Amino acid sequence: MAGKESIAAIVARCQDLFDDLDFKSARAWKEASPGRRVVAYMPIYVPREIVHAAGMLPLGILGGGENLEVIHGDAYYQSYICRIPRSTLELGITGKLDFVDGFLFPSICDVIRNLSGIWKLLFPKVYVRYFDVPQNFADAVGGTYYEQELRELKEGLEHLGGVRITDEALRASIEVYNENRRLVKDLYALRARAPWLAPTSEVYLLVRAGMVLPVEEHSQLLRDYLAAAAAEQRPARDNCRVVLNGVFCEQPPLNLIKAIEMSGCYVVDDDFMLVTRWLLDDVPVAGDPIQALSAAFLHRSAETSAKYQPLLALKGKYILESVHDNGAEGVIFAAPSFCDPALLERPMLESRLDKADVPYIGFKYAENSGQMQPVREQAGTFADSIKLWSTP
Amino acid sequence: MTTKTQGSRSAAAQAAEVVKEASMLKQKEMIARNYDLLTGAPETGRKVASTFVPGNLNELIMCFDLLNNLPEINAIQNGMRKVSGDYINEAEKRGHSEDVCTYVKADLGMMARGNLAPNGKPLPKPDVLLLSYTGCFTFMKWFELVRDEYKCPTVMLHVPYQGDGRTTENMRSYIVKQLREEVIPTLERVSGVKFDIDRLREYLRESARAEDDFVWVLESAKHKPSPIDAYFGGVYYIGPIFTAFRGTPDATEYYRLLRGEIQERIARGLGPVTPEGDMKDQRYRLVVEGPPNWTSFREFWKMFYDDGAVVVASSYTKVGGTYDLGFRHDPEHPLETLADYCLGCYTNRSLPQRVELLEKYVREYDADGLLINSIKSCNSFSAGQLMIMREIERRTGKPAAFIETDLVDPRYFSPANVKNRLESYFQMIDQKRRSVASAA
Numbered sequence: 001m002a003g004k005e006s007i008a009a010i011v012a013r014c015q016d017l018f019d020d021l022d023f024k025s026a027r028a029w030k031e032a033s034p035g036r037r038v039v040a041y042m043p044i045y046v047p048r049e050i051v052h053a054a055g056m057l058p059l060g061i062l063g064g065g066e067n068l069e070v071i072h073g074d075a076y077y078q079s080y081i082c083r084i085p086r087s088t089l090e091l092g093i094t095g096k097l098d099f100v101d102g103f104l105f106p107s108i109c110d111v112i113r114n115l116s117g118i119w120k121l122l123f124p125k126v127y128v129r130y131f132d133v134p135q136n137f138a139d140a141v142g143g144t145y146y147e148q149e150l151r152e153l154k155e156g157l158e159h160l161g162g163v164r165i166t167d168e169a170l171r172a173s174i175e176v177y178n179e180n181r182r183l184v185k186d187l188y189a190l191r192a193r194a195p196w197l198a199p200t201s202e203v204y205l206l207v208r209a210g211m212v213l214p215v216e217e218h219s220q221l222l223r224d225y226l227a228a229a230a231a232e233q234r235p236a237r238d239n240c241r242v243v244l245n246g247v248f249c250e251q252p253p254l255n256l257i258k259a260i261e262m263s264g265c266y267v268v269d270d271d272f273m274l275v276t277r278w279l280l281d282d283v284p285v286a287g288d289p290i291q292a293l294s295a296a297f298l299h300r301s302a303e304t305s306a307k308y309q310p311l312l313a314l315k316g317k318y319i320l321e322s323v324h325d326n327g328a329e330g331v332i333f334a335a336p337s338f339c340d341p342a343l344l345e346r347p348m349l350e351s352r353l354d355k356a357d358v359p360y361i362g363f364k365y366a367e368n369s370g371q372m373q374p375v376r377e378q379a380g381t382f383a384d385s386i387k388l389w390s391t392p
Numbered sequence: 393m394t395t396k397t398q399g400s401r402s403a404a405a406q407a408a409e410v411v412k413e414a415s416m417l418k419q420k421e422m423i424a425r426n427y428d429l430l431t432g433a434p435e436t437g438r439k440v441a442s443t444f445v446p447g448n449l450n451e452l453i454m455c456f457d458l459l460n461n462l463p464e465i466n467a468i469q470n471g472m473r474k475v476s477g478d479y480i481n482e483a484e485k486r487g488h489s490e491d492v493c494t495y496v497k498a499d500l501g502m503m504a505r506g507n508l509a510p511n512g513k514p515l516p517k518p519d520v521l522l523l524s525y526t527g528c529f530t531f532m533k534w535f536e537l538v539r540d541e542y543k544c545p546t547v548m549l550h551v552p553y554q555g556d557g558r559t560t561e562n563m564r565s566y567i568v569k570q571l572r573e574e575v576i577p578t579l580e581r582v583s584g585v586k587f588d589i590d591r592l593r594e595y596l597r598e599s600a601r602a603e604d605d606f607v608w609v610l611e612s613a614k615h616k617p618s619p620i621d622a623y624f625g626g627v628y629y630i631g632p633i634f635t636a637f638r639g640t641p642d643a644t645e646y647y648r649l650l651r652g653e654i655q656e657r658i659a660r661g662l663g664p665v666t667p668e669g670d671m672k673d674q675r676y677r678l679v680v681e682g683p684p685n686w687t688s689f690r691e692f693w694k695m696f697y698d699d700g701a702v703v704v705a706s707s708y709t710k711v712g713g714t715y716d717l718g719f720r721h722d723p724e725h726p727l728e729t730l731a732d733y734c735l736g737c738y739t740n741r742s743l744p745q746r747v748e749l750l751e752k753y754v755r756e757y758d759a760d761g762l763l764i765n766s767i768k769s770c771n772s773f774s775a776g777q778l779m780i781m782r783e784i785e786r787r788t789g790k791p792a793a794f795i796e797t798d799l800v801d802p803r804y805f806s807p808a809n810v811k812n813r814l815e816s817y818f819q820m821i822d823q824k825r826r827s828v829a830s831a832a
Contacts, residue, residue, distance in 0.1 A: 080491075116743075341533070
């Protein structure tokens, strides 16, 4: 790829990766060289740099999506539990993840936490780690704890791969991911500036491709898209600009994103796949790389429901900043059914928006939701109300 | 079978006739006194800390002369007094999702409706929220929501989860550092009382005394017939040690009385005390996983004892500490022991550890099987319980069953469904016994 591909071709490639429930791309990467290892991870954040430095492929798993028929997975979960664990188990039980050597389950909620235990019981040969992150952000307290957790993860991966992860390799991986984060930021900045040039249905697929591709390949894809988007003329519509919040774990069907856009909303910020934007700045490549990753997490990482905000005055500030910095006119809360993090956070965010006089709506979805008409009607009415009543 | 209304009326009437044992009266008096202290705080000037049952640091809270208010216990009280449904409706009207924890909504709804304690007086605004983040994600959001209402100081104690089925020195020292550098300074500031580690040691010494008797009580269910019900009765037995009394002479005295009463029951060959008197016929010995339903607690319990089912061990009685696995508060290592206590709470243990514990209970208590009461609004307990059920059946060869209710939301307790499932389960156990007998 040399930056000459059309947007349509790039998006088509991302769509193929998105549709592929057999993970052929990751399988091909693994088969290309003996001894390669693949380490899967779930939302919301894992330090992919360490996996990469071990010469392994980090593989983001976000459930099975709308096209996976869940048969076995339903036998493990009650009806009142969200869908992502059951479709992820379906992927595992049906052998679609049989090439995965390790699986990291971050501390996002009790469902994903307990899924780590189920995975240990069902797949005892896989390296499974529940990846806990500190909720205390003082260097000498949470920092010391987190650094040791990172070192334990590093040792676990070294054992899995029979390799030693050197500081140099880790610094190189940090640099590779710094570049990827910069490109994702550029993509988000482009969309916020001119959302008609980078619709969210495309941005989503592009970022999603980063869950399965090697990071270097993904960065190239982002460069190609950014170049192609800048060169292409697309008409701007009189849409309203919204922030989409609550979509950080179980994913909505792609059609839901399209329905929001078709209803007259430009999504100018979102919390999809936060792992790509969790660390807000470049991580320093000088010094101890584990300390650098830890410090970045403690002091310069994204705010979301799964992370404690010690100061009441700062609680929910992130949604206001997202609205302000991206020139949004309203917020759409879309949360998976039974999602504790998103649904428990929402009333606090709503109260901040109320005080700032920012309009919002909310609805729930599942990754296999089929009917988009209600979403389109709700989002369309919201867009109309903003256009008619909110703009001076 | 009586109707629901008749059933609860008759149970209440019969309960009044049952002679209360000294331990029951003692606990009742302790709980009433604590609520009086809490609601009287504005007059007495006592300060109040709110915290959670798993990871409850009562000994530390007492070091600062703070009163301990436990919102989970308030929700349970409201569930048993059948007012939680209205509180939940109130919270949902205010924008809280129908999908989330009903303890949270019962608490927020209660606050919205005047925050009345069981003694009819309003609970005061807490002076500090001690967010002991142990084994439950919702705790973090719960106290963020409460902080939003009260705007009071809040201190987080993050307890790492035993993902790999073990605790590490890193986890332990992380908790100790938080205690030293965040929790204790915050409690000193709020209370105006300087921390005295010797005072903490004294409380911990008192805790360990009660813990010995508490474990003896739980393990008495190994007798046949079992002198206790380790679930429906067990929720009363855990009361003092899981809440605002651990580390007090009152708690020690409660467990001493209770142990004496149970010793007497064993000597007389008696079964557990139920709301309708002594349970006579014990046909099924069960291990139960998951919290009980509180809104129809007596009706739920009756479904068991009417059919001769006694619970001999339960996981719910371990949410506030796994003392039967050997843990005791250690006054020689006061902060470290608080860390170990938090790390060991049941819902902070990995799913494989939970399976191992339940398997051990089925075997050591010679149970007929495992019954899971899956709670709609508690993902910490519920996510993975069907896996637990399969594993226990596979490992023990004993039948397991699954019922679904909720903590304090009366909309999710369907008596007919629960009873049908229980009766089917008891038939399954009978069938299993017959097949084992015929194979022998």
